[in-house]
Amino acid sequence: MRLLQYIDSAKAVENRFTRRQIMAEAKKLGGAGLRGQVAGKTALSTVGVSGSGLTYRGYDVKDLAENCEFEEVAYLILKGKLPNQAELDAYKTKLQGLRSLPAELKTVLEQIPKDAHPMDVIRTGCSMLGNLEQEDTSVMGVFPTQEACVDRMLACFPSIICYWYRFSHDGVRIDENTGDSSIGAHFLHMLRGEKPNELHERVMNVSLILYAEHEFNASTFTARVCASTLSDIHSCITGAIGTLRGPLHGGANEAAMDMIEKFSDADHAEQEMMGMLKRKEKIMGFGHAIYTESDPRNAIIKEWAEKLSQDVGDTVLYPVSVRCEEVMWREKKLFCNADFFHASAYFFMGIPTKLFTPIFVMSRLTGWAGHVMEQRADNRIIRPSADYTGEELRSEERRVGKECRSRWS
Ligand code: COA
Numbered sequence: 491m492r493l494l495q496y497i498d499s500a501k502a503v504e505n506r507f508t509r510r511q512i513m514a515e516a517k518k519l520g521g522a523g524l525r526g527q528v529a530g531k532t533a534l535s536t537v538g539v540s541g542s543g544l545t546y547r548g549y550d551v552k553d554l555a556e557n558c559e560f561e562e563v564a565y566l567i568l569k570g571k572l573p574n575q576a577e578l579d580a581y582k583t584k585l586q587g588l589r590s591l592p593a594e595l596k597t598v599l600e601q602i603p604k605d606a607h608p609m610d611v612i613r614t615g616c617s618m619l620g621n622l623e624q625e626d627t628s629v630m631g632v633f634p635t636q637e638a639c640v641d642r643m644l645a646c647f648p649s650i651i652c653y654w655y656r657f658s659h660d661g662v663r664i665d666e667n668t669g670d671s672s673i674g675a676h677f678l679h680m681l682r683g684e685k686p687n688e689l690h691e692r693v694m695n696v697s698l699i700l701y702a703e704h705e706f707n708a709s710t711f712t713a714r715v716c717a718s719t720l721s722d723i724h725s726c727i728t729g730a731i732g733t734l735r736g737p738l739h740g741g742a743n744e745a746a747m748d749m750i751e752k753f754s755d756a757d758h759a760e761q762e763m764m765g766m767l768k769r770k771e772k773i774m775g776f777g778h779a780i781y782t783e784s785d786p787r788n789a790i791i792k793e794w795a796e797k798l799s800q801d802v803g804d805t806v807l808y809p810v811s812v813r814c815e816e817v818m819w820r821e822k823k824l825f826c827n828a829d830f831f832h833a834s835a836y837f838f839m840g841i842p843t844k845l846f847t848p849i850f851v852m853s854r855l856t857g858w859a860g861h862v863m864e865q866r867a868d869n870r871i872i873r874p875s876a877d878y879t880g881e882e883l884r885s886e887e888r889r890v891g892k893e894c895r896s897r898w899s
Contacts, residue, residue: 525779529706530714530872534567534860537705543786546703547571555790560673560698561585564644564856567703568637568863582671588645589666589676591653592622596663599650604658608651608848609735613728615650616643620724627722633866639723640859647855648673651848652680673852674698682840689801690839693794694849697835700787700828701850703857705780709733709740713858717865718872730858731851737774740829740854743846746775747833755806756813763817775830776818787828795831798838807834 534547541550547566554563558572561582565573573581591599598618602611623642626635649666656662662683670676670685674694678686686694704710713730717723734740753759766773778785799808811834818824836846 523779529711529874530865531868532705532861532864534857534864535703535705537780538782541786543781543784544704551700551786552790555696555699558699560695560702560853563699563702567856567860568640585641585645585673586667586669586671588642589649589668591646591649591666592619594622595619595650596653599654600657602654602658606654606658607735608655608844609731609741609851611654612647612651612848612851613731613735615654616647616724616731617728619643619646619650620722620728625722625724627720631720631866631869633723633863636723636859636863636866640855640863643724643727643855643859644673644852647848647852648677648680651845651852652677655681655842655845656683677849677852678839678841681845686839689797693798693835693839696790696794697832697849698853700791701853703854703860707739707779708736709854710858710861714861714865715872717862718869720866720869723859723862726862727855727858730854734850734854735847740847740850742774742827743829743832743836743850744843746830747837747843747846749774750807750810750814750833751837753806753810753814756809759810759813760817763814764821767817767821773814773818773824775826775833776822776824778825778827781825781827784825785827788826788831791828791835792826792831795835795838798835802838804838807837 536545537543539545542552544551546554546563547570549566549572554566559578562572562578565571565578565581595615595618599611599615602614619642623639625633625639627633646666649664653664653666656664664680664683666680668676668679668685670679672691672695674697675686675691678690678694706714709730712733713726716726716729737745750759753762763773795811796808798804811831815826815830818826833843833846836849837843841849
């Protein structure tokens with residue numbers, strides 16, 4: 491009823507709103523995909539509410555991306571406040587000391603084939619780590635080692651991804667102790683076998699900050715549901731990784747790359763995009779479940795993608811990406827989300843496409859863990875209800891009885 495009333499009133503003001511905004515709002519009120527429903531409380535972030543559109547614990551993501559290191563933001567998300575210099579130094583040193591992988595985990599990673607999806611690799615890696623270094627859940631509802639488990643995962647997820655990648659693709663057993671102080675530089679160093687330059691380290695840092703936290707998105711909600719059963723933290727994170735893998739969520743950055751690398755120039759991109767829109771195909775890296783006008787992370791990563799494009803002397807991919815953005819806005823009033831310009835930025839840094847979403851994991855782990863701890867601190871098992879759409883109550887006693895008799899007698 492509320493939905494019908496809304497659509498009626500929306501018709502009357504149609505000239506003030508785009509049809510897409512009206513339909514998006516109608517869908518929201520209709521409740522599909524839980525859109526517009528409040529499913530819990532969080533003090534971790536706001537999406538589309540204040541600042542440029544995304545805040546972590548009250549700080550605008552734009553300010554954090556401009557002024558902070560990723561480890562500072564991880565500390566903020568996990569511990570509730572920005573660290574001072576001494577705290578940051580100590581935290582980075584601690585994480586550096588946790589990068590080595592257990593031999594048993596390396597053995598598992600060496601069994602995984604080259605053509606496996608790296609998101610499946612990191613999912614398995616996280617799960618195996620949970621077997622080798624179990625969280626202490628001996629007293630129900632008390633988690634004395636949760637922070638230690640999170641620090642360990644934050645420090646060694648890049649090692650898991652790169653160890654498998656370099657072993658399966660190049661036959662190389664990497665050294666997980668690169669000596670780089672930042673997680674971003676450490677990742678690129680293990681991947682390429684050499685220290686990255688300052689620009690690449692900076693972009694990795696910005697990228698990890700932008701992806702770190704995003705309220706009740708699908709993967710975070712998965713983690714919270716798992717946490718609400720009082721399960722262990724490795725199970726929560728493993729479930730979240732599986733959810734992030736989908737192309738409608740984190741997998742969009744890889745899907746966007748697969749698309750833009752097929753376009754030979756901006757005109758070709760426009761022609762192909764028009765065809766895709768005509769065929770009503772979804773274009774990855776565009777649109778968002780919460781933002782309606784723009785994704786605040788896009789302007790930031792787009793600027794860095796442009797810098798990287800100039801740095802490598804690119805004349806194709808960045809102009810292609812910009813044209814895609816223009817066409818989508820002109821034709822559908824759809825804007826780039828965080829994933830779209832991440833695709834070209836990562837490409838310019840020589841990162842293989844299939845590692846794009848695992849980088850998202852390295853970062854979002856902080857948000858997931860923050861939410862797991864928040865859920866545990868004020869827990870009630872998450873158990874919504876469903877509208878039943880099946881048959882009315884039926885009486886099948888005799889038939890069931892007969893079947894039972896013939897089957898079991
Ligand atoms: N390409 C083409 N059309 C799109 C689109 C896209 N990327 N995103 C949304 N639309 C269209 C839908 O087809 C729909 O049109 P319709 O009302 O005529 O059916 C309308 O815009 C509303 O989209 P909807 O799918 O209802 O939005 P949602 O809130 O359910 O989904 C996303 C949000 C993010 C899943 C969706 O925009 C999407 O699939 N984007 C591509 C994947 C992606 O980039 N994901 C990363 C998100 S950060």
